[in-house]
Amino acid sequence: MSSLLELKNVSKIYGDLHALDNVSLTVDKGEWIAIMGPSGSGKSTMMNIISCMDKPTSGQVIFDGDDITKYSRRKLTEFHRDKIGLVFQQFHLINYLTAVENVMVAQYYHSMPDEKEALEALERVGLKDRAKHLPSQLSGGEQQRVCIARALINSPELILADEPTGNLDEANENIVLDIFRQLHKEGTSLIVVTHDPEVGEVAQRIIRLEHGRIASKK
Amino acid sequence: MNKKRRMFIRMIAASLVRRRSRMVVALLAIIVGATILAGLGMIYYDVPRQMSAQFRSYGANIIFMPSEGTFISDDAIRSAISVIPSSELEGYTPYRYENTSIHNIPVTLAGIDFTSVQKTSPYWHIEGEYPSSDGEVLLGAKVALSLGVKTGDKISALNSFEVTDNMDVSTVPEYEMYEDPATGDVYCDHQLDLTVTGIVETGGSEEEYAYISLNDIEYLTLVKRGYDIVEVSVASTSDNLSQYVTKINSDGQLSAKLIKRVTASETEVLTKLQSLVFIVTAVVLILTMICVATTMTAVIAERRREIGLRKALGADNSSIVGEFMSEGIVLGGIGGILGAVLGYVFAQLVSINVFGSGITFRPLLIPITIVVSVIVTGAACLIPIRNAVNVDPALVLKGE
Known part of the structure; x- marks a missing residue:
């Protein structure tokens, strides 16, 4: 299987702190990996670097053959738009837009908003009947599912999820993991940062970070 | 209208309507500014007529x-x-x-x-x-x-x-x-x-x-x-x-x-009075701009996370500036219309109390007030928006 993402000797240094220390990692196309580790181990830094929201101090991040650390601002915008889907622990829905409008915002920046497609994406996460509700009218689990529908609407090659079940109860956690399983089955690559061993277990591989270094790969 | 433009309008409308408690604060600042601008504008143009009538009390x-x-x-x-x-x-x-x-x-x-x-x-x-x-x-x-x-x-x-x-x-x-x-x-x-x-x-x-x-x-x-x-x-x-x-x-x-004595002193007083009203109008306009800019800065600052999210979703800076500026311009337009109407009422009250007669309605001041209101609000939004688009999405979207 060809690689989708490759981190080559990536370091991120803040003063004396090595948030990431010479990390190398390869993620294949269609692979589902979990990144685990205690607080301060570098998980979020790694996610920010992979999602191009932060630049490494040294090293290369190769996505589909391109070193994305060298991207211009315009290329980075295109990368966010076309290549990745982001799922956040805090959901980050726009609070004055309905569920379907929140999904359509991702379409708006990607290509052309299409309410029918957005409703289909909400249907995939079991929320078609909640499409016209504002985030404040949705439960945490429902908001996370809207966030996932938004992440998958543009069919990205990679979905990056940062603690996607961190704020959810068990029932909603299972719903989210089922959606991830479905996406994985359809060939979408997934990188999930989590504290939760149960969430980590469903991934194909678990990368454990400690003090900015990969402690183990499983 | 294509789907993209429709979505653009839908987002602006949703922001203005569903965040109305926030927008009312900004709108009030704009309305107050536009009211004073339109009111003083009408008084400025009406002062010669009003004062001329006042001078008539000094004789032929x-x-x-x-x-x-x-x-x-x-x-x-x-x-x-x-x-x-x-x-x-x-x-x-x-x-x-x-x-x-x-x-x-x-x-x-x-x-x-x-x-x-x-x-x-x-x-x-x-x-x-x-x-x-x-x-x-x-x-x-x-x-x-x-x-x-x-x-x-x-x-x-x-x-x-x-x-x-x-x-x-x-x-x-x-x-x-x-x-x-x-x-x-x-x-x-x-x-x-x-x-x-x-x-x-x-x-x-x-x-x-x-x-x-x-x-x-x-x-x-x-x-x-x-x-x-x-x-x-x-x-x-x-x-x-x-x-x-x-x-x-x-x-x-x-x-x-x-009767030279009357007309000469009349012209002199009028010139001084008009200059005074002009200076007051200019000062009020500057103060209004500062007030609107402060309000818009606060309104936009609380949306930094949303701006970060939009960037993470692939929005470029120009589209974010466009969206937020459009909101400001719509607010400026609404504030301008309401301010023009209230400004007329304000000028009317001032005129009745100071000169003892009503003010002449000047229709041209309505479009001028709206345009100035839109420009002032747009200018007031520009700096906070430009600062906001430079936010680092990673910082505003981090989990904690």
Whole structure:
């Protein structure tokens, strides 16, 4: 299987702190990996670097053959738009837009908003009947599912999820993991940062970070 | 309209409608600014008219005099007055003077219309009342003093003259007529009994006359003739007044003159007052801009996370600036419309309280207020938006 993402000797240094220390990692196309580790181990830094929201101090991040650390601002915008889907622990829905409008915002920046497609994406996460509700009218689990529908609407090659079940109860956690399983089955690559061993277990591989270094790969 | 544009409008509308509690704060700031701008704008443009009307209370500013040592006819007055737009004409009063004696003291009588003199000389301070019918007299304070009379007293004006053929003496009692045995000429000591209804005080030469109706002066002299002078009060700019005077003089029926002292000081005060209103308007506009900018900065600052999210979803800076600016422009437009309406009400209240009359509605100020409001709000939004688009999505979207 060809690689989708490759981190080559990536370091991120803040003063004396090595948030990431010479990390190398390869993620294949269609692979589902979990990144685990205690607080301060570098998980979020790694996610920010992979999602191009932060630049490494040294090293290369190769996505589909391109070193994305060298991207211009315009290329980075295109990368966010076309290549990745982001799922956040805090959901980050726009609070004055309905569920379907929140999904359509991702379409708006990607290509052309299409309410029918957005409703289909909400249907995939079991929320078609909640499409016209504002985030404040949705439960945490429902908001996370809207966030996932938004992440998958543009069919990205990679979905990056940062603690996607961190704020959810068990029932909603299972719903989210089922959606991830479905996406994985359809060939979408997934990188999930989590504290939760149960969430980590469903991934194909678990990368454990400690003090900015990969402690183990499983 | 394509789907992208529809979504754009949908987002803007959702932001304005569903975040209305936040937007109301910004909108209020804009409305207050637009109201003051429109209100002061209307006052600024209306000050000349209002002040001109106020200045009319200091008396006439144009005077008509006979052109060739004759008298001024009613036709000549009508012709001259027609030059002045009726909307600017406050009033005019013809004066006919005659020398008579009252209780053996020489007094100059002025025949006037008492209704029109109240418009051309509103500054006259009357103790008592203006005469309301023939047989009544308004005395200048100095005349009243020298005669030793007060309001309510009765006096007799005596006019002695030689009776000529063209005089109608049918109304003159026989005992007032006598013949000079030497020459055979007929003379008349014509007497008119008058009741003093009021005494006029001005501090000026007006106090040296006794004022009676034009009918009475005609009765007393037995001569029907034109007027010696006409005082005209016009509420207009000094440039316009000069133009009217030139035009009236070119007609040649009478001689018109500007009362320079009044028009010059009027122009000077107007210029100063307009400058003052202009400076106040400019200062208020700057303060409004600061106020709107502060409010918009706060409104945009609380949306930094949303801006970070949009960037993480692939929005480029220009589209974020466009979206947020559009919200500002719509707010500016709404605030401008409401401000223009409220500004008119504000100007109206100020005008009624300060000048005692309503303001002239100037339709052009509505689009100007809206455009200025949009520009000010847009400019006020620009800096906070430009700062906001530089936010690091990773920082504003981090989990904690």
